[in-house]
Amino acid sequence: MLLISKTTPNLWVSPPHQIHRENSLTYPNGFIFFRPSSKTPLVSSNLYHSCATIGTSVLPSETIDCKITDYNIEICRFCELGNLRRAMELINQSPKPDLELRTYCSVLQLCADLKSIQDGRRIHSIIQSNDVEVDGVLGSKLVFMYVTCGDLREGRRIFDKVANEKVFLWNLLMNGYAKIGNFRESLSLFKRMRELGVKMNSYTFSCVMKCYAASGSVEEGEGVHAYLSRLGFGSYNTVVNSLIAFYFKIRRVESARKLFDELGDRDVISWNSMISGYVSNGLSEKGLDLFEQMLLLGINTDLATMVSVVAGCSNTGMLLLGRALHGYAIKASFGKELTLNNCLLDMYSKSGNLNSAIQVFETMGERSVVSWTSMIAGYAREGLSDMSVRLFHEMEKEGISPDIFTITTILHACACTGLLENGKDVHNYIKENKMQSDLFVSNALMDMYAKCGSMGDAHSVFSEMQVKDIVSWNTMIGGYSKNSLPNEALNLFVEMQYNSKPNSITMACILPACASLAALERGQEIHGHILRNGFSLDRHVANALVDMYLKCGALGLARLLFDMIPEKDLVSWTVMIAGYGMHGYGSEAIAAFNEMRNSGIEPDEVSFISILYACSHSGLLDEGWGFFNMMRNNCCIEPKSEHYACIVDLLARAGNLSKAYKFIKMMPIEPDATIWGALLCGCRIYHDVKLAEKVAEHVFELEPENTGYYVLLANIYAEAEKWEEVKKLRERIGRRGLRKNPGCSWIEIKGKVHIFVTGDSSHPLANKIELLLKKTRTRMKEEGHFPKMRYALIKADDTEKEMALCGHSEKIAMAFGILSLPPGKTVRVTKNLRVCGDCHEMAKFMSKMVKRDIILRDSNRFHHFKDGSCSCRGHW
DNA sequence: GTAGGGTTAG
DSSP: OOOOOSSOHHHHSOOGGGSOGGGEEEOTTSOEEEOBOSOOHHHHHHHHHHHHHHHHHHSOGGGSOSOOSOHHHHHHHHHHHTOHHHHHHHHHHSOGGGOOHHHHHHHHHHHHHTTOHHHHHHHHHHHHHTTOOOOHHHHHHHHHHHHHTTOHHHHHHHHHHHTOOOHHHHHHHHHHHHHTTOHHHHHHHHHHHHHHTOOOOHHHHHHHHHHHHHHTOHHHHHHHHHHHHHTTOTTOHHHHHHHHHHHHHTTOHHHHHHHHHHOSSOOHHHHHHHHHHHHHTTOHHHHHHHHHHHHHHTOOBOHHHHHHHHHHHHHHTOHHHHHHHHHHHHHTTOTTOHHHHHHHHHHHHHTTOHHHHHHHHHHOSOOOHHHHHHHHHHHHHTTOHHHHHHHHHHHHHTTOOOOHHHHHHHHHHHHHHTOHHHHHHHHHHHHHTTOTTSHHHHHHHHHHHHHTTOHHHHHHHHHHOSSOOHHHHHHHHHHHHHTTOHHHHHHHHHHHHHHSOOOHHHHHHHHHHHHHHTOHHHHHHHHHHHHHTTOTTSHHHHHHHHHHHHHTTOHHHHHHHHHHOSSOOHHHHHHHHHHHHHTTOHHHHHHHHHHHHHTTOOOOHHHHHHHHHHHHHTTOHHHHHHHHHIIIIISOOOOOHHHHHHHHHHHHHTTOHHHHHHHHHHOSSOOOHHHHHHHHHHHHHTTOHHHHHHHHHHHHHHOTTOHHHHHHHHHHHHHTTOHHHHHHHHHHHHHTTOOOOOOEEEEEETTEEEEEETTOOOSTTHHHHHHHHHHHHHHHHHTTOOOOGGGSOSOSOHHHHHHHHHTOHHHHHHHHHHHHSOTTOOEEEEESSOOOHHHHHHHHHHHHHTTOOEEEEOSSOEEEEETTEETTTTOO
16 A cells, blocks of 8 residues: 555545545546546636637628618627627727617627727727716726726726726725735725725625735734624635635634634635645645545545645655646646646655656646746756756747746856856846846845855845845845855844844854854854844754854853754754864764764764864874765765865874875875865975975965965975075065965954954053063973974074064964953964964963963864863874 | 635745
């Protein structure tokens, strides 16, 4: 037996005797589905058109006698037969003053039925030229004709003139406005009705509730609900159906359910409203349960049922049921229905069956903008953004104009794979078609620029937006955070609070900014905000908090928060493992990794990067190799350049420089600058100038603009006192017009960030800082620690070198921290580059001398200095 | 003579 429903499987596969055979279809796989009702819009409108055509053929024009005595009777006869062409011909032939009111009415009715606005206008002008008074029944007919044919403006003009008390016309206009999305006008007509005391009916209330649902007006909607109940319309199923849709729209699922439960005569629309309501409120399972009940109760289903159920299938990943419905739809001749095909296409693409989606797309007869958009989204979902872009151009060639959904989808596709140039083309399209006023479009545009790393462009979109919502702010803040512009992120976060109330997503966006600055106090402030607003239950927020504390050096606090996460996901574990790694707790990282696997969570490629880095920061060579092999052999994850870089790093740090070199040469992928860079770092640690030169050439070729690598090689030369080579390299950097990224360190004290650059003497406490550093140096010498001259990097005598060493920014920041913070408080310093060896020595000594912990975060990892030693144990 | 439910998204 085949199971589709997880909840009540046996109900889906009923034995044949339990159902009404004449009303069902049985499939070889055991599925049984009821036939839908025959009511489909397509069939009924076709039927109408066929009748009109028959009218023409039965009464060809030759059979009409030219000597007609009563034109009115003849015209009305043609109208009854639906032959508008002949009716119009006769009107043109007839002596105008003879035409009667009922004749005008009949022709106008037919014009409305056949949606022939030209003929309708012609009749209107005949009426005007004959000076017939437009009032009462004729006025109504004209309004009816214009509104039905889509000329709402002219219909409204006549409506206002004839001052109608007929509820039918009010309803007609209200619905006309609702259909074109002008809910405000529709509702203002409703208010006018109330003022004038026009007697309302169920049509009025259905329309009004639809408008409130669309505009999301909660209080007004509830008010009208109470009003219509008082008037006794609370039991009309058309009214209740629209109330159900209203409550689902404002996400009051329980209220909708209650109305449905209390509704006496439910029809297929009531059921469909419930199913689609559940599906669009993220409760697809409940929607599918109702569908099941519908089948069991033998209630007819129609196209709309199919559409909602297919949408429910794609949300719950119940592809098996979806496929069965697809087969059924074809047999029930829904196979050509555009909406259903769009739904099926979306279902296949969301469930990862791009090929099935393509098949639906290729075979569907009619394609709308929705079909194209779903297909573009489908390719983007699979990471095939190039295909998305291609399809976008193709649809334009086919004459289908992209709408705002298409635009946001194609922007998302560009964002996913960093297609900045294509994204800019879309931006031009947006400008040409004046779509930038749409909030979704502008938000997607900013997101695209942010993901492509172009924050300048993102900001110009942001600043030009007339209306911003919370998504706009979050996108910008998150963009700055991810693009290493934490100060911009924090500034914008402050500005945001004057305009919009932050939500949990804002928190997850701003925390990485605190993390990258190691701004612990700012981070703690935001943590307070999170607690006060109850955002701590959000998974993303909880993970971002742990990450922030880890990167601010508060490992213990981070672990505490990590332990408090009730359901740790892959991200939580990966963050924690990486945290242990950067703090030098390799074995704890390994323990966490194993704990994660024991709890049933399988590592992905990112968690392997974390664990491999943890191994390299603790010098755990064998363990690192173990994880690298586990990844390839047990987890079948193909290593990427980051993983190879970790292994090179591990080998190089352990001193296996030539092995690392051979490893790079044997890699199945082309090594990038990071991989060679890892080996270059190793060359520095083991002072291998010869290999360094060879490696550096690879690096310079791959990333000629990255000054960090030139500086690294310059340092290797300087440490070997090859001053001539240092000079040459400096010249080479100068020729390329490159400037060295200046080293700087910062420390946060009482919420204020103090930044120091190399040789900084601008600080008010500069003298005291210098004094403390000199005192420390003297004490160090007394105890036999001499300055590491090779780190001075300039050719000078020892006194000058000593002075240059003292000027390193991390030393100044540490000394300032010791002077400014109360005794016993941990000094936390962050540096944008790697810590220098001499500073590292001095930090160890200082921690013992002034009896306090110093935590230094450099660009690579954390160093906890305590009682004269460092947590890195030389692995850095 | 009118209506109520149906697909695409940040």
